[in-house]
Amino acid sequence: MNSPYLLKNIDKLVERIVRAIKNNEKIVIYADVDFDGISSTVILYKILLRFTDNVQIKYVERSQGHGSKFIIDQIEDDTDLYIAVDSSSNDVEPLKMLVDKGIDCLVIDHHSVDVENPYCILVNPQQTGCEYPNKNASGGLLVYKVCQVIDDYMDTRYSLELSDLPGFALMADVMCMKEMENRYYAKVSLKGLRHEGLKLLFEAMNSDLKNLTSTDFLYGASPAVTAATRADNIKLAIDFLMCDKATPETKGYVKELIKLNENRKVVQAEALERHKDSIKDEDKVVIVYDSTIGKGLNGLVAQELSKKFNRPAIVLGDGDDENTYAGSFRGLEGFSMLDLLNQCNGVEHTGGHPGAGGLSLKKDNIQVLKDDLNYHLSSFVPDDTLYYDLEFSVDEIDERMINYLTEFYRYSGNNFKPGAFLIKDLFISDKKLMGKTNNTVKIDCGTLQLMKFKTDEEYYDKVPVFTEIEAVGSLNMNVWTQYRPKKKVIKTCQLFIEEYQEVI
Incomplete structure (x- = not known):
């Protein structure tokens, strides 16, 4: 494990949280919609509830988008402290709007830092000058590190009760498992599972609680939880992860998550079947448009197409206006699809991780994007070789x-x-x-x-x-x-x- 005090700005950030606790200030946590974002929110929220009841969670559904700009209209004027987790490092204008209203802003994130943001205290190992050695940390792990420092400041040990959640956040966000700190927390999650709701979910999916593996989580519990957010029901996912006991209510959440996950599988399979025969061999990247899939499932369909055709894939739907496409991409190991898209003339916006994220473009630029990708990947040959150890x-x-x-x-x-x-x-x-x-x-x-x-x-x-x-x-x-x-x-x-x- 790395010391949390290696994180740049962590003392400033925790001191501001402690001041808010002691002064009974109103705190708002903004939750991102994936598993990492939800678990980050739950970890921080549960810790803060130990010290104050003047804290609440705010969120928007996946179909509305990622980032603080989508939530600022929900932040009441009497809010004193706004904390964005697993997002918002580059959200300069939205955070400026909050600061101008007298609301202090904190950001705990792990995504790339592309601009200087003077309107928040930022904890992010990707920022310049941060000495934290694990650059493959997830939002959930970083929030947990913050909570460890809160414990130090408050002379408590509450974070130990939530030690199983950071590893699941790391695995769900596909962070590097050669990183030894990540492997340690993955072990804590799988070997030392405390969360009663996740125990019930694993059991319902026929996993052996005494012999859990990352595969059990990545192909079982994780997609079941995120199936709720993909169906624009983030509240269900948050309520589930907030469960501390195996109550009838918790069991009801598990049934609903499994039901949504089964529906997700059907929609995903039908989409793959519709588009598998429309892919041209000469295209270096699979690009499809399908407005029926929905923003919540575009990325999963792109992942299936990428796997089937051994090349990067983009699945687009309708954007914010009638002239725009918006969707998700999935890349291959060995290069950053995110960086590649940022080099393409037709792209309006990108975000996410090197191998998985979102993008938007004008409809008139779809052919420009195809041509650019074919040009940049002119020497790329799809490899359908099956490798084994x-x-x-x-x-x-x-x-x-x-x-x-x-x-x-x-x-x-x-x-x-x-x-x-x-x-x-x-x-x-x-x-x-x-x-x-x-x-x-x-x-x-x-x-x-x-x-x-x-x-x-x-x-x-x-x-x-x-x-x-x-x-x-x-x-x-x-x-x-x-x-x-x-x-x-x-x-x-x-x-x-x-x-x-x-x-x-």
């Missing part, structure tokens, strides 16, 4: 081997991907189409079950039976309890496959 014969795979690999890759994420393995000597004895929408294929290969997710009946029909194959994917143990005719624990070795090929 190690290869095994199926006879080598057992529970002990899988548990060993699971532990090694437990804290995976950006720059530290889950292991991919080539498994040989597989013989298909049976296959089955599963799921409410028939989008999962189970392939029986003796002691190892192969699972293919997010697929369709066409894929199922092509899977050969009584055939030798080899497959690439990730290994895991499926553990469940059978109650009839006799209670017993069933354990199955599984390979979540990316692809397979017949052995000739």
